[in-house]
Amino acid sequence: MDERIESFLSDVLALEGEHSNLVREGVRALLANYERQFRNAETNKRMKDKAAHACHMLCRARVVEEMQRRKGTLTAVHLKIVLGVIDGPAIFPLKDE
Numbered sequence: 001m002d003e004r005i006e007s008f009l010s011d012v013l014a015l016e017g018e019h020s021n022l023v024r025e026g027v028r029a030l031l032a033n034y035e036r037q038f039r040n041a042e043t044n045k046r047m048k049d050k051a052a053h054a055c056h057m058l059c060r061a062r063v064v065e066e067m068q069r070r071k072g073t074l075t076a077v078h079l080k081i082v083l084g085v086i087d088g089p090a091i092f093p094l095k096d097e
Contacts, residue, residue: 005058008034009066016078023078027085031059060086 015026038055039048067079
């Protein structure tokens with residue numbers, strides 16, 4: 001697995017215990033940051049959006065995997081909130097600013 005995806009998971013797990021609104025804001029910001037990293041790492045201009053989308057999907061898959069591992073725990077409940085943010089409407093644009 002990509003180190004960036006593991007870092008994303010670690011970052012969202014660090015938000016556990018925070019108020020749900022802070023978790024949502026934090027996840028949105030983290031996801032935008034990691035998508036930006038994937039975009040910036042892609043050298044082919046035409047593939048930058050696809051790289052950001054791949055990041056999004058990899059982050060989602062990793063959260064789902066971790067939810068299954070931690071089924072029945074409070075962490076799984078936290079990750080369900082995270083997943084809701086990931087699956088929700090995009091707040092941050094994928095394009096470079």
